[in-house]
Amino acid sequence: EVQLVESGGGLVHPGRSLRLSCVASGFALEDHAMHWVRQTPGKGLEWVSGITWNSEKIVYVDSVKGRFTVSRDNTKNSLYLQMDSLTREDTGTYFCARDRIVRSSSWYEFDSWGQGTLVLVSS
Amino acid sequence: SYELTQSNSVSVALGQTARITCGGDDIGSRNVHWYQHKPGQAPVLVIFRDTNRPSGIPERFSGSNSGNTATLTIVRAQPGDEADYYCQVWLGRTFSVLFGGGTRLTV
Numbered sequence: 001e002v003q004l005v006e007s008g009g010g011l012v013h014p015g016r017s018l019r020l021s022c023v024a025s026g027f028a029l030e031d032h033a034m035h036w037v038r039q040t041p042g043k044g045l046e047w048v049s050g051i052t053w054n055s056e057k058i059v060y061v062d063s064v065k066g067r068f069t070v071s072r073d074n075t076k077n078s079l080y081l082q083m084d085s086l087t088r089e090d091t092g093t094y095f096c097a098r099d100r101i102v103r104s105s106s107w108y109e110f111d112s113w114g115q116g117t118l119v120l121v122s123s
Numbered sequence: 124s125y126e127l128t129q130s131n132s133v134s135v136a137l138g139q140t141a142r143i144t145c146g147g148d149d150i151g152s153r154n155v156h157w158y159q160h161k162p163g164q165a166p167v168l169v170i171f172r173d174t175n176r177p178s179g180i181p182e183r184f185s186g187s188n189s190g191n192t193a194t195l196t197i198v199r200a201q202p203g204d205e206a207d208y209y210c211q212v213w214l215g216r217t218f219s220v221l222f223g224g225g226t227r228l229t230v
Contacts, residue, residue, distance in 0.1 A: 037166075044209060044225035045158070045211075045225065046222060050219075059218045059219055100168075107213045108154070109156040111168050
């Protein structure tokens with residue numbers, strides 16, 4: 001069974017940092033592009049970042065460029081999101097999601113999602 | 124920049140047909156995916172690449188995409204279909220991903 005489990009969320013002061021993790025099981029993480037998607041209070045889903053299966057392409061939404069860094073450790077079947085200089089606008093639930101097509105140079109549909117981890121940025 | 128437009132909410136009577144639309148410039152030339160999201164749960168892919176249904180998704184769910192509008196259709200709507208529905212596209216040129224604003228379906 002494919003499973004994604006996020007962790008690392010919590011309460012953090014503005015300007016501070018947080019590192020999210022996503023552990024995959026039931027499939028080989030190394031074969032898939034992976035993404036981080038967030039849902040902010042009262043708003044919908046927002047794609048945050050994506051990384052190709054081979055880490056050759058890493059992309060961010062404009063609002064987090066220069067502050068967030070996505071990475072993966074295929075040996076640990078894990079995906080990470082380092083979030084620096086956090087602002088209140090970053091508050092929300094963060095999901096990791098799997099891109100369905102293996103070893104692709106393009107991105108497609110997200111066929112598996114974790115339950116999410118809550119990030120609360122507040123003083 | 125590219126935008127996806129969804130209605131905030133759609134209401135449908137039990138057993139009737141719900142249609143949720145996603146508007147975008149020449150969206151018919153892009154692959155559109157649809158997700159169902161219930162509070163406190165992980166989003167679920169219900170339609171991928173315009174018309175395809177993942178295994179486990181009821182046949183009541185279908186999709187279409189042409190011109191400037193993609194549509195998710197749910198026939199014989201059930202209370203369990205109540206959720207937020209999001210369309211999503213990949214913007215190949217910038218390699219970024221875009222979600223629509225979401226539509227809350229009430230049955």
